[in-house]
Amino acid sequence: MTAEERDRERGRHHPAGATATGRSRTRLDQPRAPRRSLLPSYDPEAFGKFSERIARFLGTGRFIAWMTVVILVWVAWNVFAPRHLRFDQYPFIFLTLMLSLQASYAAPLILLAQNRQDDRDRVNLEQDRKQNERSIADTEYLTREVAALRVNLGEVATRDWIRSELQDLVKEIEERQNHGLPAPHPRAPAGRPRPAGDESDGRGR
Secondary structure (H helix, E strand, C coil): CCHHHHHHHHHHHCCCCHHHHHCCCCCCCCCCCCCCCCCCCCCHHHHHHHHHHHHHHHCCHHHHHHHHHHHHHHHHHHHHCCHHHCCCCCCCHHHHHHHHHHHHHHHHHHHHHHHHHHHHHHHHHHHHHHHHHHHHHHHHHHHHHHHHHHHHHCCCCCHHHHHHHHHHHHHHHHHHHHCCCCCCCCCCCCCCCCCCCCCCCCCCC
16 A cells, blocks of 8 residues: 555545544633632631731730630639539549640641741842842942042142142243243143143244
8 A cells, every 4th residue: 555545544534623623622822720629718818817816816915814814714613613503523624625725726827827927037038138239239339430530530630739830830930031031831731631722832823
């Protein structure tokens, strides 16, 4: 059987488009539908905030005071109340069970609140680190700018320098006048750039 006959035979058993139409494909441009679960769903953020409120309340003196009052009332009622009204006889097994149940729930709630606080601290530390890096970069930039300004100020003519140059020029003019020589032409001092357009050599233009 030649290749053309095999292709013709394959096309007879599998017509074009049969695979695409017979099986549904997953759309990648749409979000997947949530899967149904038998477990109850809850909001982790709301539960975390609730655990933080409980943990804050457990760490206050008000909770200790209320807990002490409840235990004292419990013990006093089951000791001094009539026998038919007592619901927890000595040695107060039901009270011990309630305290154990409270502790078993309080410990995970406190750990969950601590984990959320650790996550917030980690985010704050990361933000502080980035802020410190930006501050260091800004400080280095300002330091370079100040250094450049100091270098540029060293090349600027100051008042004292101009006064000394004028005094030297006045002395030179006075000496030339005393010897009967013409006054010198103003020239740029050594070490300083000559003003633009001043191309004279002392003999005039």
